[in-house]
Amino acid sequence: MRVEITSKDRIGISQEILSTISQLGLNVKAMEVGSGLTSLHISQCKLSFNQIRVQLLKVVGVIDCFPIELLPTESREQHLQALLKRIPDPIFDIDTEGKVISCNYQSHIYTNKHIESLFSIPLETVKHRKASAVEVSFEDKVYHAEITPLWAEGGFNGAVIILKSLNRIGHQIAMFQSGNEASDLNNIIGKSKAIETLKQQVKKFSSLDLPLLINGETGTGKELVARAIHQQSERNEGPFLAINCASLPEQLLESELFGYVAGAFTGANEQGKPGLFELANGGTVFLDEVAEMSVYLQAKLLRFLQDYSFRRLGGTKEYIANIRIISASHQPFEVLVTEGRFREDLYYRLNVLNLSLPPLRERKDDIGLLSEYFIAKAAEQVNMQKPSISVEALAHLASYNWPGNIRQLQSVMFRLVALSNSHQLQLEEVETILKEFNTGSYSEENSLTMYDVKSWQEAQEIFERSLLAQLYPSFPSTRKLAQRLRVSHNKIAMKLRQYGIGH
Known part of the structure; x- marks a missing residue:
């Protein structure tokens, strides 16, 4: 039985209440005292509530007494546990000795277990670090453990450990990249024949879990279409992670894709870091401007696409990625392959399915x-x-x-x-x-900042496209335009074809 007693706030009233309960031959299992409020948990009670109430009201200063379901602390604990169970991440509360006090995940198994046996994290490591994340293995899965030490006046008072799966982190990154907005067929706006055809292709390619290459001029919405395909596919519960291959130097792009272990290179995170191929597990990775990859990374991506296995930079452990690769470029791959700027075998790997976006x-x-x-x-x-x-x-x-x-x-x-x-x-x-x-006073190339331009190549192509689009109406043939710009007829013909001008 649990009872709550309201009373005047005076010295000694709590002791008198306990004496009354003791005289009734009752055992108090728990007691909580506040200002003018006393809550009791009476165990193995053989008296009725009314019998107890009559005696408690005789205590000077007691105003009333009524039954309750839970003590205030028990009620707060119930609410907290209900809240924790709604959180998908495993959360562990540990004491000063490193043992689990409570957790929201299979508590009957892990309560009283030591963190070193669960996560291979020494207690001293927890004590001497600020709130931060470390990579741990738990139930044969890799997690990022967010450790928050708790401190009291007497020193270390335990810690809270939250385990975040790489897949969940991938979802959070995907939400950040997309601005929290899902992209589906409704985001592909238009009713023209070209767009209706495109939407039909999106539906068809969404059901095929194969590499897809999207071609289209700058500004045609390649990432939007890639997101729509992901949302329509069976992978839509997994993350969609995008990266622009032209915006990062070779080593940084490699580490972003494949991840790295601790100490892999100067400036690396001391705990290592998973790459997009790990974080997107079960989902889709979108490689924008894939044609800008270095020859070295092209070879490494080709090896990855053979069986989707990889190692982190500096590591020896083999990982298998369950992802779909969608890549895109605004450059003509046939020209790039012919010129030796893009591997022909990688092109065939990426181009299992092909989608061309209309300008x-x-x-x-x-x-x-x-x-x-x-x-x-x-x-x-x-x-x-x-x-x-x-x-x-x-x-x-x-x-x-x-x-x-x-x-x-x-x-x-x-x-x-x-x-x-x-x-x-x-x-x-x-x-x-x-x-x-x-x-040109407000042309696309002049409106771009140094942060908008992803590479020298892109800046050059934006300028070329704008220049040719402006001059072509006045010089409406490859011969006249070549004479005006003092370059070869073949070069102008190739550029007009590349940018879709005059066709």
């Missing part, structure tokens, strides 16, 4: 839908009412060549909304901004 100039029927979508997004971002757009303005947008594709259209629409003072975007505003793009 915006080949799907101009979608410009209206895309414009409305970006206008709504821009208005929401700048916290203003969504403006409409005039028919004339839309027609002008549809007549433009869009060398920067959807990314450029998005930039134009955001700029229009941000600068407009009216409830409708007019033709004059569109003409002004597109003129700035064409003259």
Whole structure:
């Protein structure tokens, strides 16, 4: 039986309550005392509550007495355990000797076990480190153990250890990369024939758990499509992790993909670090601008794709990755392979399935839908009412060549909304901004910062595309354009083909 007693706050009242209980021949198993409140857990009680209450009310200062289900501490513990059970990560509370006091995962097995026998972590290591993470093995799985030592005035007072699986960490990284927004077929906006065909291909390729290579010009939405394929696939419960192969130097890219062990190189994390191939287990890894990989990394990726086994940098342990590889590039692989800049055997490994994304100039029927979508997004971002757009303005947008594709259209629409003072975007505003793009005062290459450009190659290609798109209307043949730029006819023909200009 558990009872709660309200009383006046006076010295000695708790002792008198205990004396009364003792005189009744009852045993107090637990007692909690607060200001004007006393809670008792009476074990093996043979008296009725009313019999006990009558005697307690005789104590000077006792106001009332009533039965309760749990003591305050028991209630808090019940709520805490319910909360902990909802947390998917195993959490262990250890005492000053390193033994498990409580945990939210199979507590009947692990309570009173020592952390050294569970995780091979010496107690001294826990005592002498700040809150941090170490890699541990638990039930034949690799976890990151987040250790938080607890300190009291007398010194070390135990610790809390949270185990996070690599897969869960991968999910958290994926959520961060995507901005917490899922991408599916509804995010592929458009009703043109090209987009309807693309959506059908996305559905088909989502059901095929094979490597996929996506080709498309810069700004056509390659990562968006890759995310949609992942979300439609049976791997959608696993992480989707993306990396731009052009944005990192060779050694850093290698460590990001394959991970590394402690001491693998100067500046490495002292505990080592898992790579994307580990973190994405059960999910998808998206290799953007895969054509920018060095020859060395191309060879290492080829070996990985043979059986999906790998070792961390500096390590000897063999890992098997259960992932799907989706890669992408805006460069023509046929040219890269011919020039010896990309391994032919790796190209065939990555290109089991192939998806080509149409440039915006080949799907101009979608410009209206895309414009409305970006206008709504821009208005929401700048916290203003969504403006409409005039028919004339839309027609002008549809007549433009869009060398920067959807990314450029998005930039134009955001700029229009941000600068407009009216409830409708007019033709004059569109003409002004597109003129700035064409003259270069607000061209894509000038709007890029050093942080936007992923490589010298990309910056060069953005400039080439913009230059050719501006000059082609005035020099509408490969011969005239080659004469104007003082280069060979073949080079201009190849570049026009590469950027889809004049076709």
